[in-house]
Amino acid sequence: MSNPINTSNSAVTADAVEQNSGLRAADGKEPVPLLGVRVSGRLLGLIAEWVVTQRYRNIEKKPIEAVYAFPLPEAAAVCGLQVKIGDNVFTGDVEEREAAFERYDKAMSEGKGAYLLDAERPNYFQISVGNLLPEQEAEIEIRFLVLAKNVDRCIRLALPTTISPRYTPKDLPADVRAEIERITPPYADAVPYGLSLSLDAEFASAIKVIESPSHPIRSETTGNHANISFSQGEVALDRDVVLLFEVSEPNSAGAMVGSWKGRDHVLVELIPALDEKALMTPRAVTFLLDCSGSMKGDSIEQARRSVELCLRSLSEGDIFQIIRFGSNFVPMFAAPRSYTQANLDEAVKMVRSIQADLGGTEILPALESLFQEKPPVPDKTFLEKLIPSVFRPSNRKDEHSASDIKFHDLVVLTDGQVNNETKVLDWAKSNRHQCRIFCFGIGAGVSDFLVKGLARESRGEAEFIFPGERIEPKVLRQFSRLRTPVLRDVSIDWGGLSVEAAPVDIPPVFAGEPLQITARLPQGQPLTESAVIRLTGIDGEQRHSWEAKIRHLGESEAIARWWARLAIRDLESGFGVARTGSNQTRPGTSDAKKRNLIAISKEYQIISSETSFVIVEERTPENLTQEQAVLRRIPVAITVGWHGRTQIKAGIGAQAGAAFAGDVPIFLRKRAQTVFKSVSSAVTGESQKTVFKSCISVQQAATPEGKSDQSSESNIPWYLTLLQEARANGSFMLSKMLASNTGFSIDELRKWATTLIIDSSHESDRETILATALAMSLLTNRAAEEKPLWNAVYTKALRWLKSTNASGPGKIDLIEWVEGKLSPRA
Amino acid sequence: MSDSPRYGIGELADLAGISRRAVRFYVQRGLLPPPAGAGRGHYYITEHLDRLRQIKVLQEAGLSLEAIISRFATPIHARPIQSCDENLVTPTLATQTPSRPTSSLWLRLQIADGCELHLRSGTFRLGSPQTQRLQHAIRQLLGLDPRFPENKSQEESSDE
Incomplete structure (x- = not known):
């Protein structure tokens, strides 16, 4: 009959709120028991071993159960859980998921300390820190491994720090939605705990550059060894931590x-x-562009630039289509079109005006539409307003039906913030025989599970673009993968x-x-x-x-x-x-x-979807709790830039999501916004200690969405601007930009053009022929190191130039002649 | 009453078709009374199962957890179920799930010719905005004028 379970829990909240007003989320009423997060890592060659330490303290008068949802890289092999309480250290075991929970639940009801780490998704974890006594402190250590990849002598490490609010598709069953609600953390504009970092990195060859597009970093480098930390000490957990290394040698295979x-x-x-060699067999390329609300701001701007660059890398003979998706999907053309100059111009014009205005993130219907002869239109009246051309009967010769296309190359640009990843990945897997996905993860807090998963399941590849990070090499690298044959x-x-x-x-x-x-x-x-x-x-x-x-x-x-x-x-x-x-x-x-x-x-003591880490802390009878612990869900920060709330790269944006309208938190206003770079002295081998500050001052004025940020454009290298001038057939026009890179005036170049030997049928193309030869010569001679970037465009240009049969004066090879003319100025 | 079933958390979760973690979460959020019995011997009873089924119905009707919590307005974690031997039912639960054998009151709403909506009285209220939205949505699904005609409804009592 007796009931030892506390019957006065309803009073807890009021009690708790009265105490300790210091450690609360900015917009929460409950105290936050998480004091801080520390990430320390050791990277040896390609294997990085990380330890995430979360420090908790119960500042309330009642025992609490702290529950914290946090992300880790999707590939992470989570291989250890430890709890330090005072001088005692407890080590966790991997157990079958349900058994682990029952052990946890039983220990909780018995008043013992209990700790449970669940993998809710490969990149989404939840820890329960149970029965923390008043004034008790606990340090939780989570250990994981990741394998880095050295591509073109560059290594990119990314650690997620917060879980963006995700879109839950309408058609999910109630029990799945309920589970999503269970694991969705409360969100806050600002949280009282911060993140610190220390990384000890050692590579096989000398480190040339260390940079972070996400945070100002401090690095101490000696030869092939570096120590890295945040220059501010502690940062907000509101964006991925991205570290880029350039080393002097590619990794030696073995x-x-x-x-x-x-x-x-x-x-x-x-x-x-x-x-x-670039493969010139025609491809059918569809761009699937996420225009959901979460893409507002920096992300959609980067996506626009990426798509435009991709479009220019296509070749005549290719077929292309652009599908925007959000709550609905909106194809740009009624059917996939042939790649012609007119269609390229039309597409570029439309791409430049794309906004993140399509609401939710229903990615699956958009994917499914790919193979449908006449994709169903979810909301016809809505679409009719947007693109009347879709509903006009079309007899265009340059349009193709889905059945004409045997294999699709799909370029997906998204932040991946959806809750139905498994269904989407299943689709990618079951359609890999007819569709390969090259995925771009865009934003400050991308779900790498979706982005990498799409690529992995369809046998494509993924790239990630953090706001402010250079887009062009990644886009062109993806295109070079799409173009060149893979090993069979x-x-x-x-x-x-x-x-x-x-x-x-x-x-x-x-x-x-x-x-x-x-x-x-x-x-x-x-x-x-x-x-x-x-x-x-x-x-x-x-x-x-x-x-x-x-x-x-x-x-x-x-x-x-x-x-x-x-x-x-x-x-x-x-x-x-x-x-x-x-x-x-x-x-x-x-x-x-x-x-x-x-x-x-x-x-192997590695967590999985079917297993969890669990620890039970035995207690002396006087330390057993006698009442039910109060749940304290740790509020997490919303990803910076999410829904265009703040523009990371271009300063503070004017756009605030309707649901989160209001003042931008102070700590966000102070954010710097560009690439923070630390260059080590690999040549001298001397140890350098460098603290880099933000290079560009924070732009306080609002940057209206949709207008490109000119200051960032000016940093684009000349060869990328040149690539943007490539025409559909591969040729280049004689332009001021091209002329200025040759060192000659346009008038001088026009005179050169008159001396070319040309078929009468190409007479009108005289200047274009010269311009194309000049562009090719500039790329091969002055941007040789960037060959992977321009190879596809170059191959296209070469094919066009050969088709003209043009040559220099005296029938000399045109490229040789142009190179000879340019060399004195080189 | 001593032969009333007692469930472990796993058994309760399986019967209700939800995860064990959800059971614990609902207790913590005040949606479900804490288990009866102390410490090692804690267990769940039929009332917990009934409440979980009610929660499920509301979730299937599209309600979020927050909405369900506000529906069960009084925080019930303040009133744990004592044990099987006691009067099982807290005042809030009493109106919805009286002790066994249970009977419950249902609203029967005619949506259209050949289509009825049944709602548990107490969980749903006739004419409430939520009930109206539900009727409205069903009419839309059926391709009918969503404006709902004069309610044709009746309450009927049935054994559960």
């Missing part, structure tokens, strides 16, 4: 073998040299051993880019010194193979855990862990897969 619990695990990185029929021989490889599905191999793959070797069968790991594949018409040099590292937990992380992902996304040789996933039902997933997760 196979690292590490032993763990008596078994060898291998991490292979290979960079197959492929023929990089890829297989790996693991020294003749039957291994469990992960990922099972070997990722696509693009020219010049590293392929990373792992394997677990059978018990008692280590890789010998003489073993050879060989990758074989077909490039063009030829079969090639590449060998990975084996390096034994001895004991290595990191490689084993990285294998486990990838194996878990395979099992979560429906692939079994395959044994090579059979080329089949293990037979078994989804139950068997689930058991396998849980087994790997527990053995």
